Amino acid sequence: MTHASARPEADYNRLTPAAQERFDQVMDLADNTTDNGEYTALMLAAAALAGLHIPYGAEIRKCACSCYCPAIFDPADPDAHVIEETGGYNLGRVQCPTCADRHRETA
Numbered sequence: 475m476t477h478a479s480a481r482p483e484a485d486y487n488r489l490t491p492a493a494q495e496r497f498d499q500v501m502d503l504a505d506n507t508t509d510n511g512e513y514t515a516l517m518l519a520a521a522a523l524a525g526l527h528i529p530y531g532a533e534i535r536k537c538a539c540s541c542y543c544p545a546i547f548d549p550a551d552p553d554a555h556v557i558e559e560t561g562g563y564n565l566g567r568v569q570c571p572t573c574a575d576r577h578r579e580t581a
């Protein structure tokens with residue numbers, strides 16, 4: 475481990491195509507489930523696929539910025555920016571802290 479950042483971040487583009495496919499699938503399921511326990515489990519699974527270790531109950535998001543940023547990050551980060559609340563789904567659209575800083579979007 476040479477990466478010393480305290481932020482649990484991963485780069486989607488560095489995942490293998492197979493891992494990307496599974497990651498998308500799991501995030502889709504997480505977006506659509508109405509079961510809290512299942513949602514928590516899916517978040518853990520998605521994080522594991524991205525190579526991240528998050529505590530039970532934590533969440534991850536893929537950056538929803540229009541720059542096609544590949545960051546997978548913790549939406550609870552105070553620097554992350556919510557573009558759009560969940561709107562009936564679980565995930566909503568959230569920008570990673572770097573994008574929130576560089577090109578903040580509004581819904």
Ligand SMILES: [Zn+2]
Nearest residue numbers: 537543570573
């Ligand atoms: Zn981003």
Ligand SMILES: [Zn+2]
Nearest residue numbers: 539541543573
């Ligand atoms: Zn961006």
